[in-house]
Amino acid sequence: MATTHVKRAKYPTFKSRKKSRRSAEYTTSGFRFRDGRLTLAKMDRPLDIVWSRPLPEGTSPSTVTVSQDAAGRWFVSMLCDDRPAMPGAVNDAVGVDAGVTSLVTLSTGEKITNPKHERKDRERLAKAQRALSRKAEGDGSNRAKARLEVGRAHARIADRRRDFLHKLTTRLVRENQTIVIEDLTVRNMLKNRKLARAISDSSWTELRSMLEYKAEWYGREVVTVDRWFPSSKLCSTCGTLRSRMPLNVREWTCACGTAHDRDVNAARNILAAGLAVAACGDGVRPQRNTPGGQSSVKQEVVPPPRPRTAARPRG
Incomplete structure (x- = not known):
């Protein structure tokens, strides 16, 4: 009699909070936005924020997302119902x-x-990655600091590349x-x-x-x-x-x-x-x-x- 083998799923692998991007989303009941200041739920004072640009006039955020990237930087993203101003008509x-x-x-x-942003920062990135590879798993704060340096090197490359592409595509x-x-x-x-x-x-x-x-x-x-x-x-x-x-x-x-x-x-x-x-x-x-x-x-x-x-x- 043939034996039937039943395939079973493996145990789930959860993402590490230390390595993956951490984020939290707040709906209208979870934050207060008044006079250009944002206060999240269970906070007694507004966040100290450097705004990239003011919110469009006559709009209010419907969702707020707070996230931290691999470089350790915190960001606040607000979802608003708005359309950019239409440029003049062209035929080119x-x-x-x-x-x-x-x-x-x-x-x-x-x-x-x-x-070639990556090529310009390649030496800096390689140095940070070598330092991280020398830190053993579970090395505590030393490995965390080395991982943060790698994240900062990647973030510098990505930020400069994205800024250049935004300017180029907007112009075109x-x-x-x-x-x-x-x-x-x-x-x-x-x-x-x-x-x-x-x-x-x-x-x-x-x-x-x-x-x-x-x-x-x-x-x-x-x-x-x-x-x-x-x-x-x-x-x-x-x-x-x-x-x-x-x-x-x-x-x-x-x-x-x-x-x-x-x-x-x-x-x-x-x-x-x-x-x-x-x-x-x-x-x-x-x-x-x-x-x-x-x-x-x-x-x-x-x-x-x-x-x-x-x-x-x-x-």
Whole structure:
């Protein structure tokens, strides 16, 4: 008689309060917000807060979230029902080609250099990680201090990167009605061991996410071109398609006599493909067919998150 083995679930593993992000959420009955001062439940005095910006006029917070990150910093986030002011109407369109040396190259010919925040702080981060690795598990306060230093190094990199991306995406959305980007598979690209670190530092996924929700806020349009569209190998002047285009080729001359910068040419082709789709829904890959007859260009709109006002308490 055959024996049947019953698989049983393992015991649950709970997150450590010391290592994971700690947070608490308060609804309207759990806090009081008066005259720009926030008092949480069971507290006899308001929090000492450094505000990142004032709350929009005529709004009041419906939810307050207090959290602490890995660097030991405390934050207060308030959820309000508000919409940013609409910018003036524009008719410009721009194609965006993502890269490593240049974070983005625009169809206008402008190249925005990648600040490479992780690379600049790599030595500091490695030093903090080495110090943490020398501390044994359960080493008490010494290990906690070393872990805090690693958290601070990561937070410095993330904060600077996020600030740069916010400024860049806000500028692109304010200056253009239509923004055309490529649908990059970042997860697969990270399998390239030589470029994985640089690609992660570029944070293309966060760049795209910011563009999409800010475009929704401001009534702009983001068009996404299929990842297989040969933007780099296609001449933006005569439409000739080259068979190969290795990554080390940064400049090339077409048979029609046009000299191309690889990234600028790609951005112009991305723009032309996106405008064609926005105008009449045409495909942008005449060289190959898509499985199932699906459109080779897709336009996606991600619902924007509700605006939040973040603040950081002193100390």
